[in-house]
Amino acid sequence: MTYKSSTIKSKWKKTKWLLEESHLKQYVPATLPFSKGNLTSMLSSYSTVFFKPTSGSGGNNIIRIKKKDGGYQTQYNTVKTTYTTQEKLYKGLKRFAGKKDFLLQKGIRLAKSNGKPFDIRVMVQKTNKGSWVSTGLFTKVGKPNKVATNYNQGGTVEYFNKTMARSEFNSISIQQMEHKLKQLGVSVGHNFDRHYKGFKELGLDVALDQSGKPWILEVNTRPQFYPLKALKDKSLYHRIVSYGKQYGRTK
């Protein structure tokens, strides 16, 4: 069963859309296309930088770069490598990238729940009247020792309130964050509509830093939510599907 909703693969294209609007730009971590010059400039400003494929998905092929005394340490999946110079690091990344385009993005130190890093998916869907609704929030709790929280990387999908209750945030700020994240989802929907026609659904991947500030890591135009079906409480899964049916998506 297929359904119609526009898709844009390039994370760079979508990130630039967000960066064009000052009210959204503040939620986007510094992002630049991978090049030798941009690597130098990102590493001079940030102690952790993510290196990710411009057209990637599922948390695949992501490298986290950390500045260390006397060099740089990368982590790919669970494998760590040390480079003594930026030149060697650049060559290593270049070889890894091959002919594919990559992005450099300021690393966000993810907030933790029960000691594990997590990020948030904000699901945004259009009603048949054409208005955007943030239909649900859920979290992806990362597997320890991995750089990506994705379900495909061993992350666990949970209800927002459960994850947040086990975080360091208090219940008042959790409620405020929920409200703010939902507003952010709708704002991104409007932003995307201004750039391209035919979006019916979007999925924001949002990191919270340790102060609780949200950072949009990427916007998915074919957001998956099937892992929610395996949870005991299937109400969120059913809610998303019921909105999805308005534009022909059934799972």
Ligand SMILES: Nc1ncnc2c1ncn2[C@@H]1O[C@H](COP(=O)(O)OP(=O)(O)O)[C@@H](O)[C@H]1O
């Ligand atoms: N800038 C970043 N700071 C911290 N973690 C990040 C950053 N970028 C990506 N990640 C981690 O990697 C995961 C996958 O990155 P994402 O940009 O969503 O690409 P994908 O399309 O592969 O899901 C995120 O959910 C997050 O856990």
Ligand SMILES: [Mg+2]
């Ligand atoms: Mg993602």
